[in-house]
Amino acid sequence: MGRKRTKSGKIRLAEVAELAGVSPITASRFFRNPEALSVAKRTRVESAAKELGYVPNLAARALASQRTEVIGVLIPSLTNNVFSDVLRGIYDASEGSRYSIQLSNTRYSILQEEKLLRLFLAQKPAGLIVTGIDQTAESRAMLEAADCPIVQIMEIGPDPVDMMIGFSHYDAARAAIAHLFEQGHRKIGFVGARMDPRVQRRLDGYVSAMKDAGLFDQRLVVTTATPTSVTLGGALFTDLLAREPDIDAVFCANDDLALGVLFECRRREIEVPEQIAIVGFNDLEFMASAVPTLTSVRTNRYEMGKTAATMLINAIEGRRPEQAVLDLGFKVIERQSSSARRADSRPATSAAGAANKMIALPSSHD
Amino acid sequence: MGRKRTKSGKIRLAEVAELAGVSPITASRFFRNPEALSVAKRTRVESAAKELGYVPNLAARALASQRTEVIGVLIPSLTNNVFSDVLRGIYDASEGSRYSIQLSNTRYSILQEEKLLRLFLAQKPAGLIVTGIDQTAESRAMLEAADCPIVQIMEIGPDPVDMMIGFSHYDAARAAIAHLFEQGHRKIGFVGARMDPRVQRRLDGYVSAMKDAGLFDQRLVVTTATPTSVTLGGALFTDLLAREPDIDAVFCANDDLALGVLFECRRREIEVPEQIAIVGFNDLEFMASAVPTLTSVRTNRYEMGKTAATMLINAIEGRRPEQAVLDLGFKVIERQSSSARRADSRPATSAAGAANKMIALPSSHD
DNA sequence: GTCGTTGCTGGTAGCGCTGTCAACGTTCCT
DNA sequence: AGGAACGTTGACAGCGCTACCAGCAACGAC
Structure with a gap:
């Protein structure tokens, strides 16, 4: 049957080809591999397509190809x-x-x-x-x-x-803990929510770093299957404190939790970092502007x-x-929340003023 | 040409139909409108499809239909x-x-x-x-x-x-300002970033509410085209304060900005809400767990x-x-950050303990 | 008994595009 | 000059599915 025109009046490749005075297959090639056409035909097809407002039919293309x-x-x-x-x-x-x-x-x-x-x-x-x-x-x-x-x-x-x-989430977590060690922290808690495989590997990194230092204690780890949130950070930290009141640092599996911990500290009038240091994970934007600014592990998402x-x-x-x-590695972005216990940590005038010291590492596998 | 089987060995509708002993078109109908088939054929096609692991080819379907x-x-x-x-x-x-x-x-x-x-x-x-x-x-x-x-x-x-x-973003902003008026605030600043049409309408709502009260002043409005962020909230608030040091409240076009304002207040040792009240927009999760908890306009995203x-x-x-x-309306979720100036605002023991009073409204158009 | 009517089924003919292959003209090499 | 090699073009035949319409049986109304 002759089918000169679709009922809908849609422009097909055949129309473009006709206007350009080439065969449909040549027009088709124009859209997939323009270099294969002679310059003359290429420009003819191009202007014909533009004139008609042609848009390729993806379904047909997918079916044919x-x-x-x-x-x-x-x-x-x-x-x-x-x-x-x-x-x-x-x-x-x-x-x-x-x-x-x-x-x-x-x-x-x-x-x-x-x-x-x-x-x-x-x-x-x-x-x-x-x-x-x-x-x-x-x-x-x-x-x-x-x-x-x-x-x-x-x-x-x-x-x-x-x-x-x-x-390597494992290495990233180890680097965060190493940083806390350097700053003089010893009794470091772990707070994690929704233990997906990557969070689990961060926990593994934490555990191995703590064990290496002879400091690991299962009671320092608080996790839950609940999806993460700022509020949950506060709640988990509350649990951790109830269990181990004398911790001196918390490593949070992500930044939302870290922010929740910070707020909970403020609520309880616990000084950060003087009494407790906080380290988050991911380095979301707000970490740099919190008070005190929050240390985190930057990942290049x-x-x-x-x-x-x-x-x-x-x-x-x-x-x-x-x-x-x-x-893609990671960087521990050191900020006020994990400064050395000797503490140079009182508020700077502006978040922008707080310089970030960085520890950059490609994650090495093991 | 006979085409008994695709080279790739993919299962097509025809194979399913053959196994089920029906025509392809009947099998096709099974997937689109099973009720149109007799029960006998329906079950035959169903089990044939399952047996062969048939998955329809969407491109062919789209092209044909x-x-x-x-x-x-x-x-x-x-x-x-x-x-x-x-x-x-x-x-x-x-x-x-x-x-x-x-x-x-x-x-x-x-x-x-x-x-x-x-x-x-x-x-x-x-x-x-x-x-x-x-x-x-x-x-x-x-x-x-x-x-x-x-x-x-x-x-x-x-x-x-x-x-x-x-x-209505306009009504929502008006409701937020009305709430601040109720709490005794008069000199209310507006902080906004990336002025997309919806943020613009929030600003319009703010302006109209302030004008209605005879309190509007262009100098109270600080906006920028920059995309929003927590840090930006602090920066814009800094600008606002430099211009109008005696404001008693800030309405932020979104919650990120509000959090930035809160941190900046803390940095400057401005008491919230005693010295300045803060209201955000959207009611993101962290608003309920900040210290003090932050008032916001809940939208049902x-x-x-x-x-x-x-x-x-x-x-x-x-x-x-x-x-x-x-x-879908909105709700002004009243929290500590905008409590009356007479202030009952010192930290509660836990964020969960802070009851939320709500003002619920369908937005009325105008 | 005849004629719709309904419910189900199947045949035919594409949907708009591209893969394949053959054919053409041109250039370049020996 | 002959032929290979290349670049460019077109004809043909589908890709896997569904729209459309026809056919057929079963049923009820007159």
């Missing part, structure tokens, strides 16, 4: 600030590229992750970004069988499926997302990275 | 906490439905929004969620011409494209996202809501 231009992203939480930074990086990197992001939330469940993975892979994504290194065996098998590039983000481990970008997406897109287009595993 | 099962979402920022709550609601509502979310970031640019809208609409989304009511004329025209349901979120206004869900997506999905499936415009 047997692949999509979709990058699947699996993250465990939309609530957690950490992931919004990573996501922002991913979206920023995908912008301007031909790829679009398909986001799904595993809710910290590796079974849910497996289910979503199956769904994603059936649509032949151009690439995949998954969180962490703790997939189910089934997921792992699917990932390895997938014929698209894959990036694991948030942490690094010994056995990447394909590419990997992150840092935005950069992680952006680099992951960039690496992925490059790999999709055949440009594999020199190294498949990228350690 | 001329529509997708994608809900487009346009938001201005991924950084802002406010939107992550909304997004969480949207994702939660879409989960379990057949629809997937396609997210794009307009970066607070209505031109970018227009461009993205054009892209989205060309793919015939099942529905669209857009932020706010300030589209370009061109965008507005495209939205009105679109043949899919549309929900505008974050605020309500007089002239919905289709559906609308939000609250998660609910907004969830309801918007639910309404949209219902509309896509032909179930239009009774009312197209939904006002």
Whole structure:
């Protein structure tokens, strides 16, 4: 049957080709690989497309080419600030590229992750970004069988499926504790919420550092499965204090908890850092402007997302990275909340005035 | 040409149909409208699909049916906490439905929004969620011409494209100022960052409330185009104080700024609320656990996202809501930071102990 | 008994695009 | 001059699914 025009009046590639005086396939090539066309035809197709306001039909393209231009992203939480930074990086990197992001939330469940993975892979994504290194065996098998590039983000481990970008949470935690030791703190508590694998590894790092110093005591560790929040930080710290009233420092698995601990200290009129030092994790923006300013471990979340997406897109287009595993490291950002017990810690005039001393390390695996 | 099997060995609908002993079209119907099949065939197709692990090819479906099962979402920022709550609601509502979310970031640019809208609409989304009511004329025209349901979120206004869900930022700001008046404050500053349309309307509400009371002074308003942050709150407050040292309250356009103001007060040893009251906007989680606890205007962001997506999905499936415009209102959550100047404000034992008095209002348009 | 009517099923014909391969003209080498 | 090599173009045949419409049986109303 002749089909000169769709009922909807939508512009198809054929219309563009006709106006440009070329065959549809040539017009098609213009959109996928303009360099393959002669300059004359290229400009003709280009102006024809612009004149008609042509927008390619992605469904048809996907069907015909047997692949999509979709990058699947699996993250465990939309609530957690950490992931919004990573996501922002991913979206920023995908912008301007031909790829679009398909986001799904595993809710910290590796079974849910497996289910979503199956769904994603059936649509032949151009690439995949998954969180962490703790997939189910089934997921792992699917990932390895997938014929698209894959990036694991948030942490690094010994056995990447394909590419990997992150840092060692274990080493980062050890560095934070080492910093507290240096400042003269000995009885250091650990406060953690929602013990996902990465928080667990931070705990492991804490435990090993404390054991190395002969200071570990299980009673110094307070954790819960509840999702993190500032309020929860206060509550967990309250528990910790009830149990061990004479601690001299608290290492918090994230910054929300640290802020909660700070507020709870203020409520109880405990001086920070004179009586208790506080160290957080992630270095969210507010840490630098709290009073006292709060020490934290800076992790390059935005950069992680952006680099992951960039690496992925490059790999999709055949440009594999020199190294498949990228350690983005971390920095302990020393601020007032963990100053030496001899304390130079009274309020500066402005947050901006407080210089940050940094300890930068690539995380070394072990 | 006979094509018995795809090279990739992928299961197609035809395979399922064959195993079930029905025609492909009957199998197709099973996935879209199972009730249309006889019980016998329905169960046959169901078990065949399960046995083969069939997953439909969305691209083929979209091409053949001329529509997708994608809900487009346009938001201005991924950084802002406010939107992550909304997004969480949207994702939660879409989960379990057949629809997937396609997210794009307009970066607070209505031109970018227009461009993205054009892209989205060309793919015939099942529905669209857009932020706010300030589209370009061109965008507005495209939205009105679109043949899919549309929900505008974050605020309500007089002239919905289709559906609308939000609250009046203007009224919310007026309510916050009214609360400060009640508590005896008179010289109330306004601190705002990134003056997007919604923040602008909060400012308008502040201005009108102050003018009504004969207390407006342009010098009380400090704003900037810079994106919001806790640190920025401190900086803007510093500017405000330099200009008007004797203010007795600050209304912050969002909670990050409010926290920054609180820290700056602490740095300067200004007592809150005895010397200066603070009111934020959005009621993020940390507001209830700060010391002193911080008054804020609660907005139902998660609910907004969830309801918007639910309404949209219902509309896509032909179930239009009774009312197209939904006002989710707001609540002024009164906490210590804005207690009456006579002040009952010294630290409670715990944040949990601080009762919240609420003023709940649907926003009335004007 | 005839004629709708309803409920279920299947055949046909694409949806808009691209993979493959063949064909063409041009250039460059020997 | 002959031929290979390259760059550019087009014809054809689907990608996997669904819209559309026709067909058929079962049933009730007249």
